[in-house]
Amino acid sequence: MKERPYADPYLAGVALGLVLLASFAIAGRGLGASGAFAATAAGLTNAVAPARAAANPLWSRYLAGGGPWREWLLFELAGVVIGGFVSALLAGRSRRTIERGPRMSGRARIACAAGGGMLMGFGAILARGCTSGLALTGGALLAVGSWLFIGAAFFAAYLFAPLLRRAWR
Amino acid sequence: MSDSLLIALAIGVAFGFALERAGLGSARKLAGQFYLTDLTVFKVMFSAIVTAMLGAFWLARLGIVDLSRVYVPETWLVPQLVGGLVFGAGFVIAGLCPGTSCVAAAAGRVDGVAVVGGMFAGVLVTGFLFPSLQSLYDTTGRGAQTLPQLLHVSYGVVVCAVVAMALAGFRAAEWLENRT
Numbered sequence: 001m002k003e004r005p006y007a008d009p010y011l012a013g014v015a016l017g018l019v020l021l022a023s024f025a026i027a028g029r030g031l032g033a034s035g036a037f038a039a040t041a042a043g044l045t046n047a048v049a050p051a052r053a054a055a056n057p058l059w060s061r062y063l064a065g066g067g068p069w070r071e072w073l074l075f076e077l078a079g080v081v082i083g084g085f086v087s088a089l090l091a092g093r094s095r096r097t098i099e100r101g102p103r104m105s106g107r108a109r110i111a112c113a114a115g116g117g118m119l120m121g122f123g124a125i126l127a128r129g130c131t132s133g134l135a136l137t138g139g140a141l142l143a144v145g146s147w148l149f150i151g152a153a154f155f156a157a158y159l160f161a162p163l164l165r166r167a168w169r
Numbered sequence: 170m171s172d173s174l175l176i177a178l179a180i181g182v183a184f185g186f187a188l189e190r191a192g193l194g195s196a197r198k199l200a201g202q203f204y205l206t207d208l209t210v211f212k213v214m215f216s217a218i219v220t221a222m223l224g225a226f227w228l229a230r231l232g233i234v235d236l237s238r239v240y241v242p243e244t245w246l247v248p249q250l251v252g253g254l255v256f257g258a259g260f261v262i263a264g265l266c267p268g269t270s271c272v273a274a275a276a277g278r279v280d281g282v283a284v285v286g287g288m289f290a291g292v293l294v295t296g297f298l299f300p301s302l303q304s305l306y307d308t309t310g311r312g313a314q315t316l317p318q319l320l321h322v323s324y325g326v327v328v329c330a331v332v333a334m335a336l337a338g339f340r341a342a343e344w345l346e347n348r349t
Contacts (some may be wrong), residue, residue: 079181
């Protein structure tokens with residue numbers, strides 16, 4: 001199947017904004033991603049070492065209430081995976097590949113992906129959110145910390161981008 | 170599954186679908202943002218912010234949605250500044266952010282799977298280091314502070330300023346992409 005082109009970015013952005021707006025109106029909260037990772041980490045820690053999880057001030061937050069496996073963001077992120085899969089399938093973009101720059105080996109790309117992911121994990125915990133839950137959601141609600149996070153993240157990304165130019169260009 | 174979790178799943182499906190349609194499941198496309206060759210990230214992100222911001226503003230004005238019942242992310246100045254800097258560095262190294270890495274993984278991209286794995290490892294390690302991070306984590310909290318409160322101007326003024334900034338940004342983005 002031939003790959004179909006991506007949607008117009010402004011149109012896709014408006015659609016994304018309407019999803020976010022629907023979330024505000026229906027669920028009383030915005031979107032997110034990193035919270036689902038934290039809930040999973042809390043849940044797994046709790047399964048392996050319950051005493052340790054309960055004593056940890058970060059994990060214990062996710063153990064309260066309905067518990068980590070009933071966390072709203074966990075179901076939302078499961079939906080993201082389903083939605084992404086269906087969209088890619090319908091557009092003929094679903095196939096097993098490593099996306100990388102012309103001069104970068106697959107192994108180097110995977111190492112960068114995992115290493116960058118680890119840094120984002122640290123940053124998202126410290127900042128209490130990521131591009132979805134803090135930047136997008138709080139950006140639309142004019143939260144001070146969200147705009148600070150957007151500025152800091154883009155600043156650091158542009159600062160480090162020249163060092164990684166060889167990877168992508 | 171409760172209604173609220175079903176709603177979460179449905180909203181997530183729409184979110185993931187929109188991200189993939191926009192091309193944000195592609196690390197190469199995201200990297201273009203940082204080399205100013207493809208500004209899709211900026212265009213999608215700011216059209217989404219403007220749409221949801223204007224929608225929330227008008228739905229609240231018309232009394233359809235009570236904004237005081239919508240959860241506003243809390244502001245913690247220093248943790249969000251430091252966290253944002255580390256996150257931004259990780260973002261450009263990984264080429265994907267946490268949400269888009271899930272979309273990339275779902276579309277079969279192995280680098281997306283690696284970002285998801287790295288992100289999870291980072292969260293796990295940070296959780297175990299958390300007791301020593303907590304003094305930093307708990308500084309400079311401002312609660313659910315918003316820009317209109319910080320700047321002592323009305324909500325509508327900030328909404329207009331964000332729209333103006335986004336429109337100027339879109340013009341700049343088109344100019345950057347059409348450079349020869």
